[in-house]
Amino acid sequence: MTGDIIMAGFGGQGILMVGNLLAITAMEEGKHVTWFPAYGVEMRGGTANCTVVVSDEEIGSPVVGRPKGLLIMNGPSMEKFLPMLTPGGDLIINSSLVEERQVTRNDIRLLSVPADDIARDRIGSRQMASMVALGAYVARSGIVSLSTVFDCLPKVISKKYEKFIPLNVNALKEGAALAGFHA
Amino acid sequence: MSAPAASPAKRILTKGNEAICLGAVAAGCRHYYGYPITPQNDIPEYMAAHLPALGGTFLQAESEVATINMMLGTSASGKRVMTSSSGPGISLMQEGLSYMAGSELPAVIVNISRSGPGLGGIAPSQGDYFQAVKGGGHGGYRLIVLAPHSVQEMYTLTMLAFDLADKYRTPALILGDAIVGQMKEPFVASPYDPASTAEKPWALTGCAGRERRNVKSLHLKDNAIEVHNWKLHEKYERIRKEEARAESYMLDGATIAIVAFGTAARVSKTAIQWARKEGIAAGMLRPITLFPFPGREVFELARTVDVLLVIEMNTGQMVEDVRQCTPLHDRIAFLGKPCAMPTPEEILERIRLLAGRKG
Amino acid sequence: MSAPGKVGFSKAVYTRPRSLVDVKSHFCPGCHHGTIHKIVAECIDRYGLREKTIGVACVGCSVFLYDYIDVDVVESPHGRAPAVATGVKRAQPDKFVFTYQGDGDLAAIGTSEIIHAANRGENLSVIFVNNTTYGMTGGQMAPTTMLGQKTSTTPYGRDFRGDGYPIRMAELLAGLEGTAYSARVAVSTPAQIRKAKESVRKAFEMQIGGMGFSIVEFLSTCPTNWGMKPLDAQKRVLGEMSEYFPPGVFKERKQADFA
Numbered sequence: 152m153t154g155d156i157i158m159a160g161f162g163g164q165g166i167l168m169v170g171n172l173l174a175i176t177a178m179e180e181g182k183h184v185t186w187f188p189a190y191g192v193e194m195r196g197g198t199a200n201c202t203v204v205v206s207d208e209e210i211g212s213p214v215v216g217r218p219k220g221l222l223i224m225n226g227p228s229m230e231k232f233l234p235m236l237t238p239g240g241d242l243i244i245n246s247s248l249v250e251e252r253q254v255t256r257n258d259i260r261l262l263s264v265p266a267d268d269i270a271r272d273r274i275g276s277r278q279m280a281s282m283v284a285l286g287a288y289v290a291r292s293g294i295v296s297l298s299t300v301f302d303c304l305p306k307v308i309s310k311k312y313e314k315f316i317p318l319n320v321n322a323l324k325e326g327a328a329l330a331g332f333h334a
Numbered sequence: 335m336s337a338p339a340a341s342p343a344k345r346i347l348t349k350g351n352e353a354i355c356l357g358a359v360a361a362g363c364r365h366y367y368g369y370p371i372t373p374q375n376d377i378p379e380y381m382a383a384h385l386p387a388l389g390g391t392f393l394q395a396e397s398e399v400a401t402i403n404m405m406l407g408t409s410a411s412g413k414r415v416m417t418s419s420s421g422p423g424i425s426l427m428q429e430g431l432s433y434m435a436g437s438e439l440p441a442v443i444v445n446i447s448r449s450g451p452g453l454g455g456i457a458p459s460q461g462d463y464f465q466a467v468k469g470g471g472h473g474g475y476r477l478i479v480l481a482p483h484s485v486q487e488m489y490t491l492t493m494l495a496f497d498l499a500d501k502y503r504t505p506a507l508i509l510g511d512a513i514v515g516q517m518k519e520p521f522v523a524s525p526y527d528p529a530s531t532a533e534k535p536w537a538l539t540g541c542a543g544r545e546r547r548n549v550k551s552l553h554l555k556d557n558a559i560e561v562h563n564w565k566l567h568e569k570y571e572r573i574r575k576e577e578a579r580a581e582s583y584m585l586d587g588a589t590i591a592i593v594a595f596g597t598a599a600r601v602s603k604t605a606i607q608w609a610r611k612e613g614i615a616a617g618m619l620r621p622i623t624l625f626p627f628p629g630r631e632v633f634e635l636a637r638t639v640d641v642l643l644v645i646e647m648n649t650g651q652m653v654e655d656v657r658q659c660t661p662l663h664d665r666i667a668f669l670g671k672p673c674a675m676p677t678p679e680e681i682l683e684r685i686r687l688l689a690g691r692k693g
Numbered sequence: 694m695s696a697p698g699k700v701g702f703s704k705a706v707y708t709r710p711r712s713l714v715d716v717k718s719h720f721c722p723g724c725h726h727g728t729i730h731k732i733v734a735e736c737i738d739r740y741g742l743r744e745k746t747i748g749v750a751c752v753g754c755s756v757f758l759y760d761y762i763d764v765d766v767v768e769s770p771h772g773r774a775p776a777v778a779t780g781v782k783r784a785q786p787d788k789f790v791f792t793y794q795g796d797g798d799l800a801a802i803g804t805s806e807i808i809h810a811a812n813r814g815e816n817l818s819v820i821f822v823n824n825t826t827y828g829m830t831g832g833q834m835a836p837t838t839m840l841g842q843k844t845s846t847t848p849y850g851r852d853f854r855g856d857g858y859p860i861r862m863a864e865l866l867a868g869l870e871g872t873a874y875s876a877r878v879a880v881s882t883p884a885q886i887r888k889a890k891e892s893v894r895k896a897f898e899m900q901i902g903g904m905g906f907s908i909v910e911f912l913s914t915c916p917t918n919w920g921m922k923p924l925d926a927q928k929r930v931l932g933e934m935s936e937y938f939p940p941g942v943f944k945e946r947k948q949a950d951f952a
Contacts, residue, residue, distance in 0.1 A: 171518070175347050178520045186347065186518040211604025213517045216677045365784060391783045395776070396809035403773035403806070407749070407780020410767040415780070433770045538765040538781070540788055542744035548759045550750075550768035 153207055154294040155215045157232055158281075159200035160224025160245070165281040168307060170201035173285065176295045176303045177205040185213035198228060205294055222288050224266070224281060229253045243288045245280060262291055262330060269325050279322035286326025297327055345520035350488040350510065351376035351418075353521055354444055355384070357492030358416050360526040363442070364390030365415040367404040369397055369423055372456045373512040374446035377418040398423040402430030402443075409439040410549045412537025414496055418444035421454065421462050425470065431505055432471030435566070436551030438536075440499035442492065443477075444508045446515040449673035458511035458597060459673045460647035466509045467625040467655075474563065476570045478506040478577065479624040481595040482514055486521040491622070493526050500532040502573055509624060511647070513597040513675060573626050580628035581620040584610065588617030590688055591635050593656055594645040595621045597675055602645055605681035614689045624652070629659040636660035641688050645669045645676060710734040712743045714763050723923025725913035726754060726822065728880045729889075730761045733793070733820055736893045737764065740901060742789040747781050749774045751803075753795040754828040772803025775810035778817045789900060791818040797827045800836040800862050807866070814871030814905035818896045821862060823938065824913040832918030836860045839937060844918070859937060863910040867943035873905035876942040879912040879935060881927040888940075895945065904946050912938055 156173075160166045167188055177184040188201045202218070204210050217237040223229050224245045230253075236242055238258045244251070247267030254261055264287045270279040289297050300323060304316050348356070355377055358366075366381040378394065385392045391408075395401040401417050408415040419427065424445045434441060447462045449455040464470075466479045478498050480491040488510065495506040538547055553559040581599075584606055585591060592602045599620040609616040619635055621628050636642055642665055644653040649670045657663055669676065669684050709715060713734035720726045737743050746764040750756045752771035759766035769777040774792035782790045799807050799821050807819070826844055827833040833846040837859045841850040851859075867875035874896050878889035889911065896907035912934050914926035921929065 171347070174518060178345055178347050184347070184519060187513070188516055208607065209603065210519070211607065212601040212675070212678050213513065213519070214601075214675055214677075216679060365780075367780070393779070393783065396805055399773065400776040400779075400806055400809065403770060403776035404780035404783070406769070406773075407767065407777040407782075408784040409780070410777075411747070411781050411784035413784040415784075429770055430773070433768075437768065538747050538767055539785065540745040540747060541763070541765050546759075546763050546765050548766050548768065550759070550766075552756060552768060 153205060154220060154292055155202065155204040155218050156220030156222060156288065156292075156294075157200060157202050157215065157218045157235070158222040158224070159198060159228035159232055160281065162199045164199065164224050165278065166199045166224060167201050169281045169285040170203050172300065172303060172307045173203050173289070173295065175306050176300045177203070179303055180295055180299055182207060183210050185210050187213040198225075198231075200228065200232075220288060220292055220294075222284055223249055224284060225249065226253065241288065241291050243284055243291065245284055247280070260291075262287055264326060264329050266326070270322060273325055274318055274322050276318065279318060282319050282322035283326040286323035287330045288326075289323070290327035290330035290332035297323065297332065344522045346523065347518050348485055348521050349376060349516065349518045350482075350485045350514045351446065351516070352380055353485045353488040354418070354492045354508065355380040356523060357489040358442065358496070359384065359388065360523070361414065361493040361496040362526075362528070362531070363414040363416050363496060364388055365408045365413055366391070366417065367393050367395050367401045367408075367415070368417045368419065369395050369401055371420045371423045373448060373515055374418045374420055374444065376515070377444065377446075398426035399429065402427040402434070405441045406430055406434055406437070406439060409434065409441050410437070410538050412534040412539060414442075414500075416442040416444065418446060420446050420448045421450045424462065424465065428465075428471035431477065432469075432473050432475060433551050434505050435471070435475035435477070436473065436562075437549050438503040439505070439549065440496075440503055441505045442495045442499055442508065443505060444492075444510065447509065447511050455673060456512065457673045458513045458647060458675055460511065460596060460598060460651070461672065462509065463624065463646070463648065463651040466507050467627070475566060476504070476573070476625050478502065478504060478573060479509055480506065481509050481622060481624050483596050483600045483620065484514065485517065485519045487622075488514060489521055490524065497530040497532075498577060500534070501530070502569055503536075504569070509596065511597050514600070577623060578626040578628040578630070579622040580631050581622060583618040583620060585617035585619065585635070588615050589640045590614065590616045590643060590685055591639040591641070592616065592618040592643045592645055592681075593621070593632065593652070594618065595624060595652065598645045598647050601676055601678055602681055604678035605685060608678065608682050609685045609689075612686075614685055616685050621652075627655050627659070629655070632656055632659040636662045636665055639665070641665055641667050643667045643669060643684065643688060645681060647675060648672050710738050712737040712763050714761050716760065718761075719757070720754070721915075721917045723914055723916035723926050725824070725880050725911065728886065729820065729822060729911050729913065730758070732880070732886070732890050732893055733791070734762055735890065736897050737762070737789075739894065740897060742897070745787070746789040746791070747785070749778045749781065749790065749792040751792065751794040751798040753798050755793050755795045755798065755822060758793045772798050772801070773806055774798065774803065775806040775815070775817075775819065779810055779813070779815050782815060782817050786816070789897075791820060793820045794822070795828070796821070796823045796825065796835045796837040800860050807862070808869070811866045811869045811906045811908070812871045814873070816900055816903055816905055817907075818900050819906075819908040820893070821908055821910045822913045823862070823910055824915040825859070825934065826915050826918045828915045828918055832915070837938075839933060861938060863908065863943050866908055871906050872908070872944055873899040873946040874907035874942075875944040876908075877910040877912065877938060877940045879930055879940050881912075881930045885940070892942070899946065904948070910938075912940070
């Protein structure tokens with residue numbers, strides 16, 4: 152399975168962390184993978200984004216001009232990245248913060264995930280929104296197996312927070328269910 | 335054609351800048367001096383966190399001028415020492431680099447380069463090629479210059495840089511950029527082979543039980559400086575002969591050969607894979623050492639392919655060295671993108687154009 | 694009745710310090726470098742430091758340190774000796790490290806390095822030779838050149854309106870928390886030489902005791918570039934130079950801040 156995705160949102164939404172989780176999962180599945188963060192001069196309040204490329208072959212560019220997947224966690228990111236999505240590509244939007252009418256293209260596969268609402272109402276923590284969105288993307292794209300994602304959670308969650316691993320698993324499952332996947 | 339991924343158990347997902355630190359520490363480097371500059375701050379931050387526990391020294395200097403001279407002192411003491419910076423900081427180090435080359439002192443300098451000239455910007459760039467390989471400081475000297483294109487190479491070439499610097503008693507520079515510095519990918523922490531560590535009978539350790547020693551670059555008597563220059567020249571010639579390294583990528587039957595290093599080479603690999611799927615016989619020669627430049631390989635390659643396509647993230651620097659390696663100048667094409675990474679699409683488009691012209 | 698014998702020496706009352714190399718001095722007549730080298734060598738001997746010392750030579754007449762002092766020496770770029778010394782000391786904290794710098798080196802091009810080495814409290818010693826001019830390059834204006842002093846680049850005399858004022862480094866560095874010892878001395882009379890030696894001993898003791906940064910500023914001559922006879926040069930040190938750059942101890946730490 153080969154794929155690439157740009158994930159974008161506000162700093163603090165956990166975008167880089169879920170991107171990292173996806174990359175580690177792909178690595179654990181024996182694939183070639185790269186993770187590339189946007190790095191900038193603004194320290195606070197800026198947008199955060201990262202690109203993850205997964206491939207069975209050696210990866211050339213870790214930066215992608217026409218991604219096959221796009222995970223959009225906030226409004227400003229939509230404007231910036233939607234034009235780049237490859238036709239037929241997967242667009243996952245956090246519909247709690249992004250309005251569907253902002254999606255100005257119809258040549259892509261849209262999946263609306265009210266990630267913040269699900270995280271708050273069903274998981275009990277809005278912090279889990281990006282994890283919900285990742286679950287939806289993984290299930291929709293099949294880029295890695297959801298169960299390997301679960302296995303890799305301890306690698307990105309520090310010892311101090313390991314008691315929250317079950318919450319993260321639930322968040323991933325909730326997202327995956329929205330993509331029609333039931334673990 | 336692609337390399338298989340290493341067994342997952344041994345792989346760690348790591349940032350390029352961090353892999354440099356891991357390579358340095360594995361190679362026994364315990365002294366780091368530096369000054370903050372984007373986009374390489376992960377390196378001093380890692381060293382500040384880890385070197386003290388290893389019994390080493392991390393010191394944030396008042397400037398890159400002080401940094402390179404602290405390195406001079408530690409190197410003269412016989413210890414492995416490293417710094418990292420980016421273009422503007424590397425410019426400030428040129429004085430010290432000239433002195434270290436003249437005094438024949440080893441050290442490893444990492445340039446996670448950014449855009450210039452001047453303050454430029456923080457976008458990835460290969461605009462520092464001339465500065466790195468031609469010697470930005472005064473007096474005529476060379477640095478050994480290594481150009482990693484993956485996180486794995488950030489690790490292994492850092493270890494190699496220490497070995498070569500010690501072996502030839504000269505500073506070695508790692509020329510990276512923000513792409514290879516900031517990206518994460520799996521890498522394997524291959525063990526360091528201490529067999530390659532060189533003895534340092536010249537180190538200044540206090541003259542207990544021996545004559546006093548000097549480490550210096552001033553040669554005023556008679557023709558001592560001329561003699562010294564010939565000695566350095568012979569060393570650089572030995573380095574040219576013995577240390578040139580390059581990767582041949584998909585060059586079997588290639589009619590179009592890209593010549594690119596670092597990030598530009600990495601992106602080119604994707605374009606080459608695409609071109610091959612379209613039936614265009616594209617390949618690449620990727621210099622891993624920029625000094626010594628793999629000139630012999632370029633010379634041979636130019637005779638067998640239709641076109642050498644030189645790709646750089648600048649407006650044309652390494653292409654001058656390519657031209658120098660072959661008389662077949664009409665076979666050299668150039669694609670330059672200053673202060674930005676060329677996309678695989680752009681490279682493929684040029685490959686197609688060249689294939690059409692030649693086909 | 695005693696037999697007429699040869700004159701015998703039973704006891705040496707004065708010898709060349711072990712750490713001073715037995716060579717002819719190449720410095721100009723009346724220059725103080727030789728005297729200062731001897732004081733440094735005597736103090737190295739006093740504490741048995743010769744075999745564990747690394748000296749740092751700077752750029753200017755001072756660079757020839759390694760021809761005269763019998764210890765390991767690394768040569769530094771102009772002004773950078775405190776940074777080089779920092780690199781040596783951090784790599785070999787058990788060794789004795791000193792720099793030997795002129796006024797152009799320390800107080801002009803190397804101002805940043807000396808201030809930050811002092812401010813970090815680097816545990817090393819600095820011998821600073823202030824002769825109010827650039828000796829080796831031919832007598833140009835130094836940061837310590839006196840107002841009105843004619844040099845090859847102040848042919849009408851140093852004017853504060855364009856050239857600024859002579860800088861008092863010993864006082865300036867004494868103001869930094871990291872400085873353990875800062876003094877200014879002269880070597881134009883035997884009494885001054887004794888006092889200077891005392892100061893160098895103090896400075897070395899600071900390093901031996903791990904107390905931090907120490908500096909001794911020497912008021913020195915440059916008869917050649919001053920256009921003076923050696924004796925007149927001594928008078929200038931004792932007169933106008935000592936007035937503007939008063940000898941004295943400006944800081945002396947009693948115990949290490951970071952013990």
